[in-house]
Amino acid sequence: MRLTPSLLSADFTRLAEEVRTVEEAGAHGLHLDVMDGHYVPNLTFGPIVVAAVRRCTDLPLDAHLMIGNAPEHIRAYAEAGADAIAVHPEAVPHLHKTIADLRALAVRPGLAINPLSPLASLEEALAAVDYAIVMSVNPGWGGQRFIEGSMDRVRQVRKIAERTNPSLEIVIDGGINASRIAAARDAGADVVVAGSAVFGAADPAAAVREMLAA
Numbered sequence: 001m002r003l004t005p006s007l008l009s010a011d012f013t014r015l016a017e018e019v020r021t022v023e024e025a026g027a028h029g030l031h032l033d034v035m036d037g038h039y040v041p042n043l044t045f046g047p048i049v050v051a052a053v054r055r056c057t058d059l060p061l062d063a064h065l066m067i068g069n070a071p072e073h074i075r076a077y078a079e080a081g082a083d084a085i086a087v088h089p090e091a092v093p094h095l096h097k098t099i100a101d102l103r104a105l106a107v108r109p110g111l112a113i114n115p116l117s118p119l120a121s122l123e124e125a126l127a128a129v130d131y132a133i134v135m136s137v138n139p140g141w142g143g144q145r146f147i148e149g150s151m152d153r154v155r156q157v158r159k160i161a162e163r164t165n166p167s168l169e170i171v172i173d174g175g176i177n178a179s180r181i182a183a184a185r186d187a188g189a190d191v192v193v194a195g196s197a198v199f200g201a202a203d204p205a206a207a208v209r210e211m212l213a214a
């Protein structure tokens with residue numbers, strides 16, 4: 001399993017230092033939560049900050065686009081240095097084209113799945129992407145409570161993937177701390193995203209190490 005801390009809960013006055021801390025502690029990548037104040041009520045950052053993070057690290061960057069007009073912006077995030085870009089299917093009218101556009105930009109395409117989105121309706125899309133982010137909170141904020149039942153959603157996505165896309169990488173995102181790592185692994189997750197459990201901790205490096213050990 002891999003751990004990708006979400007910078008959403010990092011101290012933005014010391015972003016380079018925060019990146020270095022989790023990288024040196026062993027994080028496998030960084031998760032960048034892009035929010036536009038429309039698709040989700042919260043507003044975070046755009047490609048300028050992604051490009052700044054890119055200059056701080058060689059770790060893989062996963063941009064999670066919680067924005068209403070993702071297709072218009074994927075090129076900007078790819079050029080900013082994102083290695084992987086996940087979109088929310090509800091916010092993308094022509095998903096097949098957007099996935100093809102992401103591949104043409106040499107970016108790994110991902111699908112971010114909201115807590116009650118029917119998984120059966122996403123089977124074809126899950127077969128077409130490299131990774132799925134199973135949201136275990138409603139998108140929009142860090143530090144929310146984990147939605148019980150989300151591990152079952154990971155299990156269901158794993159089952160779909162076994163049939164349609166065995167190499168699909170499954171990410172669980174939201175309310176994750178060290179105590180949930182084993183359950184995430186048992187459910188079939190390959191990657192965990194953690195924001196507040198890492199950057200809200202008194203010692204983020206120790207928090208990363210604790211999660212890696214778990």
Ligand SMILES: O=C(CO)[C@H](O)[C@H](O)COP(=O)(O)O
Pocket residue numbers: 006008009031033064137138139140141142143144173174175176193194195196197
């Ligand atoms: O996508 C997100 C919110 O929309 C965040 O990545 C996620 O919530 C991580 O933060 P935390 O670990 O604090 O829950």
